[in-house]
Structures are given as structure tokens and as C-alpha cells.
Amino acid sequence: MARKITYQQAINEALDQEMARDKSVIIMGEDVAGGSGGDGEMDAWGGVLGVTKGLWGKYGDRVMDTPISEAGYVGAAVGAATAGLRPVCELMFIDFMGVCFDQIYNQAAKFRYMFGGKAETPIVIRTMYGAGFRAAAQHSQCLYNMFTAVPGLKVVIPSSPYDVKGLLIQAMRDNDPVIFCEHKVLYTLEGDVPEESYTIPFGEANIVREGNDVTIVTVGRMVHQAIEAAATLAKEGVSCEVIDLRTTSPLDEETILESVENTGRLVVVDESTPRCSIATDISAIVAQKAFGSLEAPIEMVTAPHTPVPFNGTLEDQYVPSPGKIADAVKIVMGYKA
């Protein structure tokens, strides 16, 4: 039975249902209970934005507050994953990958390969990304492209409450290391979510709007900007197909290529900075594999090659907007060879 809940509630529900189903699932991170060792409530915060609130009360010691010590506890989660637990480890902001990246890309990502196919490292690293909170340069980045570049990692970037629940449950059941990227602006987004447990497979993009003139490929929060742009453009007679990648590793190339073969035009929308990004990656794949179908050069709508600014006007200018996406669509529609 579906009912409307928020993206944040959907994450909490996914964690709750999977912890109830599988005792090897544990949660660790900074303030995920939020009161260990204090005189106040043990479950004081439930995560910095309250995403894990309530789980400590149900699962006790399986919800573990950590020191502010990402290399230590992310590494411990990786080690625990090789030893039979299924840790869901919270990296509060994706920007903090810098202080624990070794444990992710040199350790977790490589065990399976380096050890001749004998290691299983079923860890999920949940992390918050994205601009829009006036959180400035070190708490607002979209670094999922860096994880996507690493063989051995799976990268999930859900755009809706329905997707975030199904993809998170899939992540917890997956036996490879998964980087699970949650956009902070989406936490309050409401949507229909079934009460029961369900999974959404990785590597299957979602065509969130069908169309014939232009393909817009995007992911995460940008799905909503693209849908808004597409709705505006529809009134002007331009039919956009919007593809939500859901996961950037594995990547559903087939859905992208099929769509571009039909529309002949591609706009890629990515909240990351422009170089070596999801936008350039998708563009390269399409240019290589569907060149003959293209009727116009590919357009990319991304953040500029700058850190994320603090000032609100500047930050709003930084994030790709429906208006900029619509402009890019008009460029590819108006192209004449």
C-alpha cells in the first residue's frame, strides 16, 4: 500500500525494514544515534538531519555513534564487511571523502580483484551531496563522479522517495561496496512509497518522461530540474525524453543509446563541475556509440568549474536551473548543420 512520505522517511524506513530482516546489518557514523555517552537522550539526533532517528530505540547497539574520525570508522566498516557484517556507514557529507578515501578506493573497492575473486565487502556508504543549503564550498559538492571512476565501486544517486527506498534496500542486499548519494535538498520531497519492502535493481535507468525531440539524461536532484524544463518546453511544442540514470555505476547505456537513436539530440544535465564528470562521460559514450544518430552537437548543462559559493545569489546561479536546461534544449533543437 503506497502512501506519501518524504525522501528522508523513505531512507529511514528502508534501513528499519532491512535491519529487521537481516541481523548482520549495522549502522555506524557520526551522531547516527547522537547521544552516546551523554546525559541527555541516547537517541538525541538520529543523524545530523535526523535520518536515522528512531533506529537506535529499535536496534540498540547495532546503531553505533563513532568519533569524528572518518578514516577510522569507514575503514572499520570495510573490515567488518569482510568479516561477515553488512555495515551501512554514514559519511555525513560527501565532501569528507577526502579524509577517508583510501579506505574506500584502495581497500574496499579493490579487495575482490586483488584477492583473486575471493573477497566479499558488502558495505554501503550513505552520504549527503549537493548544493542548495548555503552550506558553502566544503559541504555542498557533487563528487559522485569521483567514485564512479573507480572500478569495484557501485554508485547510486536516487532522485525520489520511491527510488531511494528501493535502491537503498537493494544496496544493503548487494555484495559489492556501494556509495549511496543522497541529495540534501531532496530530504523533504514527498512522494508515493509502498509500505512493504522492495528493491530496484542497479543499472536500470528510469525514463521519467517520454518524448521524441530531445533526450535529457540526468541524475539525482537534477531530474526534477529537467522535468520542470521539459514541462515548460512541452508548451512550446518541444517533446523531451527525460532519463534518470538512478545509478552511474553500473550505467544503463542501452536506455540512453536507444533514446538518442530515437530523438537524435542529447542534453546531459549534471550538478557536478564540468570536467571529467557524469556529463562528459555520457557525452563521450553517446558520441562514440550513437554518432550516426546525432542531428546536433551534444549540450552539457553543469555547474561552473568553481567551488560552490556561499552567497545565496551566487549559489543559485551555480546550480543548473530549469531555465538553463531549457536554453540548452533550444540550442540543440535550433542547430543547423
Place this chain on the structure above:
Amino acid sequence: MTANLSVEDLLDAYRTMKTIREFEDRVHVEFAKGGIPGFVHLYAGEEASAAGVGMHLKETDKLASNHRGHGHCIAKGVEVKGMMAEIYGKKTGTCHGKGGSMHIADLDTGMMGANGIVGGGPPLACGAALAAKMKGTDGIAVVFCGDGASNQGTTFEAMNLATVWKLPVVFVFENNGYGEATPSNYAVSCKDIADRAIGFGMPGEIVDGHDFFAVHKAFAKAAERARAGEGPSLLEHKLDRFFGHFEGDNQNYRAKGEVKRLREEVCCLKRFSAEVTDNHGVDQAQLSAIDSEVATLIDEAVAFAENSPEPDLSDLTTDVYINY
């Protein structure tokens, strides 16, 4: 001091140490001949450390190692032929030739992996210890770090976490005097790494790493504390390495004659042999029998490695993911 060690135990300890020494001396020779590719860091000289710890470990206990990991693997029970083949990069290797000397792992025997990243192991060992604790077993984890890793932030974070969560983990620092080419008395800010234990709320002890009995005794206490749920310990094994940082290292940062002198004065095998034959009822003939058994094993391992096939070209892209 050796009340709990039978003659059989002592012979086992000798076999482990001798196997490590022969393995490393032979890899040194074969590397120089050009048969072994890549980066190789040898453990010769430090055998008492791995053997003294390893004797306390059950198969279900976990061991996280470092770049100088061959001795730890052997002491944890990893099969020697597979190790040698791995170092040669062959398909029959422990990791099918895809890991090499710096990444030998055998999770079935609790060997979590050598590690190419200095300080990579301590957080991982904490995780293995956490898993043992949460499953309610008496399992423990041990991580071997060098003096170099004693200065890494990951190591500090892991020691802090181990005490905060009261994890059954033992941090063993093998201080062989050099982090690569830089002496530890230059790069380590305190006189003894063991002193850092107090800052992380755990007991720390300096151990003569050339003395199997000292290592065995100190680790017994640390392991017992861990198994009893009393938390982590730190042991600093002071010892020496008989080869360079890596094979090919000309060791011109060491004093002239230093290695030759060390081989004569602090060889843990010589010291162990003298002790057990003088005071523990072991016959020299028993040790000699092990010597020839080990020599045969290493010969066989090298022949196995040399005669083993290369990985298939199709192996390049396998085992990146479990499913993708």
C-alpha cells in the same frame, strides 16, 4: 616462561620461523635473477615477531598485514606454494596472480591481506574485531604495522576507535628502525612507540622482537585481554630487517657492515635454536630435520611457481564485482 610450550609447540614455532627465513632468502635470490616482477619487501630478520604472535591465533582470528607481509601470511597458515606463485604473478597463486607480493590475502585462513598503503590495515582490523565482538565470539584481530605506519593518521584513528568501542584487537608495531630509508629515531616523535598507547587508553609494552619467547609471552597477555572483552593493546616489537626496504634497495642509508653484524648478532633463529637445545629438551637433530623439510618445501614452491601458467588474458576483467 615457556611453561605452556611443549617440545611439539617449539618445533612448530621453529618450522614457522625457518619457513619464513628460507622463503624470503629464496625470494631475494630469485628476484635478483629476474624471475619475480614488481615490488617486493622482505621480512627476513623479523621471523620471531610473526611466529610468536601467530602461535596464539586461531583460524577464525583475523590478521591485517602490511607491505612486508610474507612472514605474517606464513604465520597465519597461508599455503606457501600459493604464496610463491602469487609473488611470481601466476594463475595458481593465492590471488590468481592479480594481487602480488603486496596484496596476498587468504580470507579462509583469516589473513585479511598484506597492504600497499602504509596505515591501511589498522582500521580494517578494528572492523574485523567489531564483527567478532558483535557476533559474540571470542575472536580477535591483530594488525601488524611498521614504525612508519605508527605515524599515520589512520593508525591513530583506529587506536582511538578501538578503545572507544573496546574492541578485541592488538596493534603490533614492528619497529625495524627504518620507514623506507628514514630512520625511525628521526621520524617517530617519541622514543618508544609503546608510549603512545597511554594516549589512547590502552596498555603498551616494548618487546624484544628478536626473542620468540618474549613475543610469545607479551602477545599471550594482549590476546587474553582481547578475548576477555577488556579491549585493545599495543605491542612494540623492536627488531631489525636483514634486507632493504624493497628488493633492489642498495641500503646506502645504513651504516657499512650493519646488516652483516645484525645477521651475526641478533638472528632470531640462531637465538631460538640455542635456547631450545640448551634449555628445553629439543635435539639439534629435530631442528635439522625441519631445516631439510623446509628446504624441500621452498624448492617445491619455486618450481611450482615457475612451472605454473600465467593468468588467462580474459582474467583481466573478471572479479571486479560480484555482480555488475
